[in-house]
Amino acid sequence: MLLIRCPYCEEERPELEFRNAGEAHIARPTNIAAESDDDFEKFFFIRANPKGVIYERWRHIHGCARFFNAVRDTVTDKFIMTYKAGEPKPAKLPGAAK
Amino acid sequence: MAKAAAKTKAAAASASVERRPALAGRTLSAPGVKVEMLPPAERISLRAPQASLAALSKALGVTLPVKPKSSATKDGRTALWLGPDEWMIIDEAGNDPLADCAKISALHSAVGISHRNVGISVAGPAAAVTVNSGCPQDLSLDAFPVGAASRTILGKSEIVLLRTAADAFRVECWRSFSDYVFTLLSEAASDAAN
Numbered sequence: 001m002l003l004i005r006c007p008y009c010e011e012e013r014p015e016l017e018f019r020n021a022g023e024a025h026i027a028r029p030t031n032i033a034a035e036s037d038d039d040f041e042k043f044f045f046i047r048a049n050p051k052g053v054i055y056e057r058w059r060h061i062h063g064c065a066r067f068f069n070a071v072r073d074t075v076t077d078k079f080i081m082t083y084k085a086g087e088p089k090p091a092k093l094p095g096a097a098k
Numbered sequence: 099m100a101k102a103a104a105k106t107k108a109a110a111a112s113a114s115v116e117r118r119p120a121l122a123g124r125t126l127s128a129p130g131v132k133v134e135m136l137p138p139a140e141r142i143s144l145r146a147p148q149a150s151l152a153a154l155s156k157a158l159g160v161t162l163p164v165k166p167k168s169s170a171t172k173d174g175r176t177a178l179w180l181g182p183d184e185w186m187i188i189d190e191a192g193n194d195p196l197a198d199c200a201k202i203s204a205l206h207s208a209v210g211i212s213h214r215n216v217g218i219s220v221a222g223p224a225a226a227v228t229v230n231s232g233c234p235q236d237l238s239l240d241a242f243p244v245g246a247a248s249r250t251i252l253g254k255s256e257i258v259l260l261r262t263a264a265d266a267f268r269v270e271c272w273r274s275f276s277d278y279v280f281t282l283l284s285e286a287a288s289d290a291a292n
Contacts, residue, residue, distance in 0.1 A: 009166045014234035064181035
């Protein structure tokens with residue numbers, strides 16, 4: 001079983017306690033009524049779905065119930081790091097080459 | 099006559115509020131572990147910001163823990179850390195924590211959940227093995243010491259787990275799941291003995 005570090009519980013917990021909540025760092029437009037249909041489609045439906053490193057929202061639903069962000073590799077399914085919701089994208093990933 | 103009518107009414111009212119806890123009195127003894135339903139308790143779900151903690155701790159008579167996976171107990175009342183701003187209070191002494199919270203004006207949300215939950219005691223040398231049969235958390239004494247508390251899962255059901263002693267756990271679950279949780283723990287207890 002995967003162990004995922006919850007930044008609020010400050011320890012690694014079994015994956016069964018967690019739930020994925022989609023891609024992270026998608027900013028809601030400030031004036032959503034003025035968005036063109038194309039821009040709204042991009043915001044609402046279009047996701048990067050990369051092969052490799054992805055930034056995702058996860059929720060510790062059967063634990064502290066908090067949302068947080070995780071950096072995960074979609075090829076290896078390895079969690080590179082997790083950080084609290086609202087924090088900016090990490091500038092440098094641990095273990096990553098320069 | 100009016101008095102007699104009022105008396106009958108009062109008797110009828112008290113009969114209708116008789117508390118019928120789920121699975122009351124059920125126990126299972128296996129070699130090395132005993133699983134039993136705990137008597138009813140008063141419980142609240144408490145949400146509060148950092149600024150209200152001091153006032154709430156004073157009103158409740160127990161210091162709300164701020165460390166993840168921890169709990170605090172005083173005079174039959176236990177406060178369990180569930181999240182950064184969420185606690186569960188269990189009172190086994192018969193006092194109502196909801197009434198204590200109502201006395202203070204500091205911002206908080208307290209919801210009575212006494213009847214929503216039931217408590218199950220799992221005690222004995224094989225208690226950790228029994229709980230671990232459905233719960234994926236590390237329950238060794240290093241990772242989950244006495245007093246540790248956490249919301250987690252047991253099989254398909256969400257539970258709140260509290261370690262009351264080195265070889266004893268309190269499992270809190272929703273009463274509608276209690277049949278499933280108790281049966282799962284009973285089967286696990288029989289297996290743990292082998």
